[in-house]
Structures are given as C-alpha cells and as structure tokens.
Amino acid sequence: MFAKIIGELCIGFLTTLEIFALTLVFALPLGLVVCFAATRKFAPVRYLTRGVIWIVRGTPLMLQLLIVCYGPGLMGLPPVREPMIAVIVAFSLNYACYFAEIYRGGIAAVSAGQWEAGKALGLSRGRIFMRIVFPQVIKRILPPMSNEVITLVKDTSLANTIAVAEIIRCARNLTGTYAVDIMIPLLYAGAFYLVFVGLLTVVFNRLEKKLRG
Amino acid sequence: MAYLEIRDFRKNFGQCEVLKGVSLSVEQGEAVSVIGSSGSGKTTLLRCIDFLETPDSGEMVLEGETLFSADGRRARESELREKRLNFGLVFQSFHLFPQYTVRKNVTLAPSLLLNARAKAYGKSLTARGVRGSALRAAVKKFRADGRREIEEDAEALLKRTELSQKANNYPAELSGGQQQRVAIARALALKPKVLLFDEPTSALDPVLTGEVVKVLRALKEEGCTMIIVTHEMRFAEKVSDKVAFMADGAIEEIGAPAEIFGDPKSEKLKKFLTEPEETEERV
Numbered sequence: 001m002f003a004k005i006i007g008e009l010c011i012g013f014l015t016t017l018e019i020f021a022l023t024l025v026f027a028l029p030l031g032l033v034v035c036f037a038a039t040r041k042f043a044p045v046r047y048l049t050r051g052v053i054w055i056v057r058g059t060p061l062m063l064q065l066l067i068v069c070y071g072p073g074l075m076g077l078p079p080v081r082e083p084m085i086a087v088i089v090a091f092s093l094n095y096a097c098y099f100a101e102i103y104r105g106g107i108a109a110v111s112a113g114q115w116e117a118g119k120a121l122g123l124s125r126g127r128i129f130m131r132i133v134f135p136q137v138i139k140r141i142l143p144p145m146s147n148e149v150i151t152l153v154k155d156t157s158l159a160n161t162i163a164v165a166e167i168i169r170c171a172r173n174l175t176g177t178y179a180v181d182i183m184i185p186l187l188y189a190g191a192f193y194l195v196f197v198g199l200l201t202v203v204f205n206r207l208e209k210k211l212r213g
Numbered sequence: 214m215a216y217l218e219i220r221d222f223r224k225n226f227g228q229c230e231v232l233k234g235v236s237l238s239v240e241q242g243e244a245v246s247v248i249g250s251s252g253s254g255k256t257t258l259l260r261c262i263d264f265l266e267t268p269d270s271g272e273m274v275l276e277g278e279t280l281f282s283a284d285g286r287r288a289r290e291s292e293l294r295e296k297r298l299n300f301g302l303v304f305q306s307f308h309l310f311p312q313y314t315v316r317k318n319v320t321l322a323p324s325l326l327l328n329a330r331a332k333a334y335g336k337s338l339t340a341r342g343v344r345g346s347a348l349r350a351a352v353k354k355f356r357a358d359g360r361r362e363i364e365e366d367a368e369a370l371l372k373r374t375e376l377s378q379k380a381n382n383y384p385a386e387l388s389g390g391q392q393q394r395v396a397i398a399r400a401l402a403l404k405p406k407v408l409l410f411d412e413p414t415s416a417l418d419p420v421l422t423g424e425v426v427k428v429l430r431a432l433k434e435e436g437c438t439m440i441i442v443t444h445e446m447r448f449a450e451k452v453s454d455k456v457a458f459m460a461d462g463a464i465e466e467i468g469a470p471a472e473i474f475g476d477p478k479s480e481k482l483k484k485f486l487t488e489p490e491e492t493e494e495r496v
Contacts, residue, residue: 111308113304113306113308114308114310116265116304116308117304117308117309117310118322119265119294119297120263120265120297120300120301120302120304120400121321121322121399121400121403122294122295122297122298122322122326122403123294123322123325123326124290124291124294125290127325131321131325132310132321135312136311136312139312
C-alpha cells in the first residue's frame with residue numbers, strides 16, 4: 001500500500017512540477033516586460049502597469065485563480081474548459097508582477113555609469129541592457145528570486161481549489177481510496193515539497209557562488 | 214580650420230547655466246588640458262562633446278564635417294551612436310564591466326559592433342545578388358577576419374597599457390591604476406579620432422596616478438588627439454600643448470602651458486593657481 005500511495009503521489013507531484021515549471025517559463029520573461037512597462041517615461045503606460053501590479057499583489061492568488069477560471073464563463077465569454085490553463089495564466093500573471101518588482105530593484109541598483117560607459121562605446125540601449133546591465137542584475141536579484149521561486153513551489157497547491165490534480169489533491173483523494181488516515185498521505189506530500197525545496201536551495205546556493213566568481 | 218572645432222557651446226540644466234558659450238579648437242595630434250575648479254563646467258563640456266548631453270546651442274565640426282549643430286532637431290539614437298564613435302571617453306571612476314575579464318572589457322564593444330557590420334555587409338551582398346552558400350561563406354569570412362583583427366588589436370592595446378599579464382583577470386582584482394588603464398584600452402579599441410579624459414586620475418593615489426600619466430604621455434607621443442579634464446597640474450604643464458582654464462562655465466584663459474602657469478593674465482586664474490582648491494573633504 002505504501003508503494004501505491006507513493007506512486008500516486010508521484011503522479012500528483014508531476015502536475016505540481018508542471019505548474020511550477022510553466023509558471024517560471026512564462027513569468028520570468030513577462031516580469032521583465034511588466035518591469036519595463038512600469039518604468040516607462042510615458043505616464044499612462046506607467047500608471048496603468050503600476051495599477052495592475054497593485055491589484056495583483058494586493059489580492060489573494062486564490063481569488064485571482066477563481067476569477068481567471070470562472071470569470072470568462074460567468075461573463076458570457078467562452079468558459080475555460082481546461083482548469084490547468086487558468087492555473088498557468090493566473091500564476092504567470094501573479095508571479096510576473098512580483099518578479100517585475102525584483103527586476104526593477106535590481107536594474108536600479110546597477111550604476112548609471114555602466115549605461116554611460118556602454119553609450120560612450122557606441123552601443124545601443126538594447127545591447128547595453130542585454131550584455132552589460134542584465135548580467136549584473138541577475139547576480140543581484142538571485143537571493144530575492146530564490147525566495148519567490150520557493151514560495152511558488154508551495155503556492156502550486158492552490159491549484160487544487162479548481163480541481164487540478166496536483167499533489168495535495170491526490171493526497172486527499174487517497175484517503176478515500178485506501179481508507180488510510182488523512183494525515184498519512186498529506187505528510188508524505190509534505191515530504192515531497194521539502195525534498196524539492198531542499199534541492200532548489202542547493203541549486204540557488206551553487207548559482208550564487210558561481211556568479212560571485 | 215582646426216581638426217576639431219567647438220563653437221559657442223551653451224548648456225542649461227534647469228535654471229543653472231553650466232556652459233556659457235564655450236569655444237575650443239584642437240589640432241590633430243594635440244593634447245589639450247582643461248583645468249578649473251569643481252563646478253566650472255569642465256565635465257559637462259566633455260559630455261557634450263561625446264553626445265552624452267545635448268548642448269542648447271553651438272556647433273561642433275570634426276575634420277570639416279559638422280557633427281553637431283543646435284538646430285532644435287532631435288538627432289536619432291542610431292545617428293548619435295555613429296557620431297559617438299569618433300570619440301573615446303575615459304571616465305573618472307572607470308566604469309569597467311565587472312562581470313567580464315579585462316580582455317572582454319576591451320573586445321566587447323568592437324565585437325558587438327562587428328556583428329552589426331557583418332549584418333550590414335550581408336545585406337549589401339544580397340543587394341548585389343549574392344545568395345545562398347556563397348553569401349553565408351562571405352559573411353562568415355567577414356566575421357572571422359573581423360574577430361581576428363579585434364583579438365589582435367586587444368592584445369596590442371593590453372601590451373601598450375602594460376596589462377598583458379592581467380588579460381584574464383576581472384576588474385575587481387585590479388588596482389585603481391590598472392582599472393583606469395583597462396578603461397583607456399577599452400576606449401582605444403574603437404579607434405576613436407579624439408580621446409576624451411574626464412579627470413582620469415582623480416580617483417587614484419599619487420603612485421597609481423603615475424602609471425596612468427605614463428600611458429597618457431605615451432599616447433601623446435604616438436600622436437593621439439586628446440582633451441583631458443584634469444586636476445593634475447604637473448601633467449597639464451608637462452604634457453599638453455595647450456591648457457584651457459575654465460571658470461563659471463566659460464573658458465577664461467587658454468594658451469601654451471608656459472603662459473598659463475608662468476604668466477597668468479586673468480584674476481580668476483591667478484587665484485586658482487595660488488590658492489589650493491577647497492576640497493570636499495574639508496567641508
């Protein structure tokens with residue numbers, strides 16, 4: 001029975017990993033876009049973006065998840081058939097806003113002299129950003145980023161509120177299937193999170209050391 | 214007409230008039246030192262020459278070509294980049310790229326510009342009807358030749374600035390004097406027509422200043438055209454062909470070092486030379 005429980009939890013954890021990975025794939029670049037929009041000189045874009053960041057950071061992710069999942073259907077638009085899509089959309093948007101603020105801090109911390117040195121060498125703003133500024137930003141934002149990424153691992157459990165079979169939902173279902181005490185599969189699920197976060201911590205520590213040179 | 218002619222540069226920052234009509238002419242191979250107390254507009258003048266600031270009025274001509282003319286038209290960013298390449302600017306606080314080695318600091322900009330040139334070259338070949346593998350081979354060769362030239366230039370520059378041993382080190386591992394020499398090599402890598410130095414030794418102690426001054430002297434002997442904003446009076450006196458003294462946003466007095474230091478005419482210059490400048494540390 002132990003093996004069966006672990007087996008099913010593994011399947012659930014694959015879904016958890018899927019949410020985790022897809023959210024990062026979309027939110028990391030989207031965060032940069034949001035960051036640029038939030039620091040535009042053109043005021044309407046800047047204020048609009050800052051408003052969006054305020055709303056997204058100011059309301060619970062669970063509420064956003066429910067709105068993305070059921071909102072379109074309730075407003076007479078085509079309903080979201082696949083809850084996983086709603087999860088990825090809500091998570092990516094939510095995390096992009098947090099990442100945007102981290103990027104903003106990181107970019108502001110790079111001295112203006114770096115931009116000027118690039119300019120004086122005849123480079124375009126895009127090149128200066130990609131080749132000179134951004135590598136320095138990555139080094140600076142790694143610690144806050146690792147924090148957010150670890151939070152994301154655990155936030156994936158919110159997906160179970162809209163019936164996505166991630167690991168917590170699997171664990172709860174197991175209670176019915178095998179008539180075991182509810183605590184047992186949930187504790188096992190907890191161990192999955194712990195191990196994965198432990199691995200991420202090691203990876204981030206290595207990365208930080210490597211970037212320090 | 215002189216090699217580089219600056220005519221009546223004026224620049225305001227809000228209410229503050231920083232440049233009040235500065236004109237300066239520099240001959241090819243000439244080293245001009247700009248001296249004066251803090252806030253006299255020396256750095257702003259350099260930044261205007263390198264298009265990091267746009268003068269409100271005035272004109273600049275290099276080799277007979279008008280690079281800048283204040284006609285109210287905003288120059289396109291790409292145009293400015295092109296024009297900036299005529300100048301190499303060395304900053305007071307170096308501004309090296311910390312994540313790259315000394316060699317990469319020197320080769321980065323030329324390599325990126327090579328990419329752009331290779332693309333343009335490919336387009337010009339396409340326009341002439343070159344297609345397919347012939348086109349790819351030609352562009353590849355163009356890139357390879359360019360790369361080799363950049364590498365060779367970098368080695369030569371590092372040798373000239375006595376940094377060959379440090380080519381694979383990171384800026385944080387170097388002394389201030391070494392860092393400033395990397396910055397000089399980096400500026401030279403783009404083969405600018407005029408070198409601009411913004412207080413290149415102000416962040417250095419006397420020993421390290423010596424290293425950098427040595428490089429500047431060598432550049433002067435090789436015939437580089439240079440404008441050097443400096444507080445290093447001995448250097449200004451010994452190396453430069455002309456010294457310009459700036460006060461309150463204007464060139465108060467300009468002449469050969471012997472005249473400026475030996476026979477100052479204006480009251481402001483006399484005062485500047487006799488009274489050591491109030492430094493910020495004393496406040």
